[in-house]
Amino acid sequence: MPTKPPLPKSVSAAEWQTALDQLLIKEKELTRARDALNAERRRLPMVKVEKPYTLQGTEGEVTLLDLFEGRRQLIVYHFMFGPDWKAGCDGCSWVADAMSHPAHLHARDTSLVMVSRAALDKLQRYQSRMGWTIPWYSSLGSDFNVDFGATTENGERHGASVFLRDGDDIYRTYFTGARGVEYLGSHWTYLDLTPFGRQETWEDSPEGWPQTPPYTWNRRHDEYDR
Incomplete structure (x- = not known):
């Protein structure tokens, strides 16, 4: 006989409402704590990117400057896809599946791209298979992955790097990896x-x-001016 899966405790509507409240x-305490952490992140120092990179x-x-597409901020998702791999990382593929429509990020002067070490033709075939439209670049032959911690002596590593542009000068402001990418998906989580x-x-x-009142910049993704 198959074992019946466990279920939450069944209670009255009043008890359920009390537990929910x-x-x-x-x-709400967690939301406020996350807001405070995001505020601290916005005050992190930054480091200038001195080396030129070609992808x-x-x-x-x-x-790297081209990846901004003229915007002030750039988020690079380091997608695990080694040069000799037949397909991209399944976990990174989950992250890519959840990525928000880029128009909402663009409205906040922010670009989002993916970078991997696999050859471009291999990335394009996999991108077509997955049905993604997010810009994806190959760093094969450059130091990009190694310099930004996406390839180590132990192999490929996933994560997200954030860059800020001041004219033609580029600065790295943040990096997160491991479970730090699990909550990413909406444009809010990327902007944070x-x-x-x-x-x-x-x-x-x-x-x-730069700040505007909330809810005044929201548009459907095909209604933004840029």
Whole structure:
């Protein structure tokens, strides 16, 4: 006989509401704690990227500066796909499946791309198989992966690097890996990684940071001016 799967305790509607209300108090505390952590992240120092990097994209050879596409902020997802792999990492594929429509990030002056060490033609075949449209670049032949911790002596490593552009000068502001990428998916979670954040007036950000009132910049993804 198959074992019946366990279920939560069944209670009255009043008991359920009481338990839910108690949990929501803790969830709100977690939200406020996350807001405070994001505010601290926005105050992290940054390090200038001194070395030039050349990557391969659908448009040919590109630089790290090109990946910004003229925007101020850039998020690079380090997708695990080694040169000799037949397919991309299944866990990284989950992350890519959950990526938000880029128009919402672009509206906040932020670009999102993926970078892997596999050859470009291999990335393109896998991208077509998965049905993704997120820009994906090959770092094969460059020091990009090694320098930014995405390839180590133990092999490929996933993660997300955040960069800020000041004119033609590029700075790295943040990196997260391991379970740090698990909650990524919505445009809010990606913007929370950046030095400018969601750029809304309720956020605790340094003076002079770009901000607008909340809910005033929201658009359907085909309605933005840029």
